[in-house]
Amino acid sequence: MRRNDREITDKEAIELFIAEEQILRIAFYDQGDIYIVPVNYGYLYENDRYSFYFHGAKAGRKYELSKSEPKVGFEIDGKYKLLEGETACDFSATFQSVIGTGTLHLVDEKEEKKSGLNTIMKQTTKQENWNYQNEMLDAVAVFRLDVDKISCKAK
Numbered sequence: 001m002r003r004n005d006r007e008i009t010d011k012e013a014i015e016l017f018i019a020e021e022q023i024l025r026i027a028f029y030d031q032g033d034i035y036i037v038p039v040n041y042g043y044l045y046e047n048d049r050y051s052f053y054f055h056g057a058k059a060g061r062k063y064e065l066s067k068s069e070p071k072v073g074f075e076i077d078g079k080y081k082l083l084e085g086e087t088a089c090d091f092s093a094t095f096q097s098v099i100g101t102g103t104l105h106l107v108d109e110k111e112e113k114k115s116g117l118n119t120i121m122k123q124t125t126k127q128e129n130w131n132y133q134n135e136m137l138d139a140v141a142v143f144r145l146d147v148d149k150i151s152c153k154a155k
Contacts, residue, residue, distance in 0.1 A: 008096070008152040015045055017096050017152065018076060022124065024052055026104075026145070027073035028065040037062050042119025050100075050147040053107075053116035058141045066143055070104040074145060079154070093155070100150035107142040110134075116142045 008014060024041040027034055039054035052074070056062055077097040085091045107113050114132055117140075122128035 008154055011048075014098065014150075014152045017078070018043055018045075018050070018098060019123075021076050021078045023076065024054065024145075025075045026054075026062070027075070028062070029069050029071070030061070030065055035061060035065065040120060040124055042116070042121070042123040044119060050150060052102075052145040052147070053119045053142060054145070055117065055120060055140050055142050058139065063141055066104045066106060066141075071101065072104055072145065073099070073101050074147075075099045096152070096154040098150060098152045100147050102145045102147040102149075105144045105146065107144050110137055112144075113137050113140070113142045116144060 008017075022040060023038050025036055025038050027036045029035075039056070042053045044051045044053075075097060077095060079094065079096040081094045083092040083094065107116055114137070117132060118128045118130055121130050
């Protein structure tokens with residue numbers, strides 16, 4: 001990170017930020033192109049390591065890339081506030097962001113699928129115990145992003 005004065009290393013502060021936000025952007029490498037997709041997420045923080053869950057269709061670009069190019073980048077941003085100035089160059093903003101890299105896994109086992117979907121619902125609704133019909137579990141793709149590197153920055 002170029003601006004070390006803006007780096008956040010406090011693990012509790014990082015987790016609090018991740019817990020407050022709703023959108024995770026996943027960056028895939030696609031044969032020379034970069035494909036970025038925003039997703040709702042849920043997360044687990046266990047043994048000093050993050051895993052993010054998100055869901056989608058069992059078809060399409062995101063699904064196929066998760067199988068062929070599972071190494072991805074990710075980003076979460078929030079707490080944006082414009083700081084006005086007298087001139088255009090005096091304008092600035094406050095924000096916080098998390099970026100990192102990791103490996104995607106398609107979740108096939110039903111109990112982990114339920115757990116992953118519950119983490120997403122907890123992030124979205126603050127409720128974590130939901131019931132899922134087997135037909136829905138069979139139809140949905142659940143992804144787990146195991147984080148390799150993560151950094152947090154704020155201004």
